Amino acid sequence: MTTQVSVVGLGPMGAKMAETFIGAGYDVTVWNRTASKADPLVALGARRAERPTGDLMVISQIDYQAMFDSLDGVDLTGKVLVNLSSDSPSRLREAAEQVAARGGTLITGGIMFWSILTSVMHSMALLSSAGVAPSAGVPYFQGVVGSLAGDGPFGYIKILAQEVEEGVYPGGDNSLHMQAVGAEHALHAFAEAGLELTLPTALKELFARADAEGHGAEGLGAVIEAIRKP
Secondary structure: OOOEEEEEOOOHHHHHHHHHHHHOOOEEEEEOOOHHHHHHHHHOOOEEOOOOOOOEEEEOOOOHHHHHHHOOOOOOOOOEEEEOOOOOHHHHHHHHHHHHHOOOEEEEOOOOOHHHHHHHHHHHHHHHHOOOOHHHHHHHHHHHHHHHHOOOOOOHHHHHHHHHHHOOOOOOOOEHHHHHHHHHHHHHHHHHOOOOOHHHHHHHHHHHHHHHHHHOOOEHHHHHHHHHOO
16 A cells, blocks of 8 residues: 655755655655645646645644644644644644644654854855855865765755855755744744753844845855855
């Protein structure tokens, strides 16, 4: 029997998860608020849904309010929702209670990796200020962050170095606005846990400033423009 899974939210992460499920032989249903984002996945064999549906829904949206907006009026009885969006811990607990009250089960997770990349971008900014190309730091970054600076599928730092050198930050796969929202969620999580807030506050303010300065639709690399203009 083919395992069925529904992916709700087809941004860069949701679309990649759906593509991975399809490649692994799952029976995949997809839904997105902008319906056209499902087209490439339908071409790969996914089924398009008119509303979020399925006994197992993997959700990748900007926050939990987006999930509830999308699932408004959807019967959740017996459904399992795996939400990989970010939000504060209290919001996740509240969401679990709301889903349970509607007969479903919520499993929470998250996808986030930007803090170490922000540190790398500070290093790139220092190199640039000394007249050194950011790519010259890649061998050092390889030793610090391993595969993120390598040649494989996770070699994002090499891509980032090229973007910084060219001053062009494509936003299709890693919108800075999305990262700014996630940074605020991370700050809430630190605060609710009673942890030190200097780093998450600084990241949240940096991303928010870059977003406010008009870089929100660009990629994460565009945050270096804010780093260079304190």
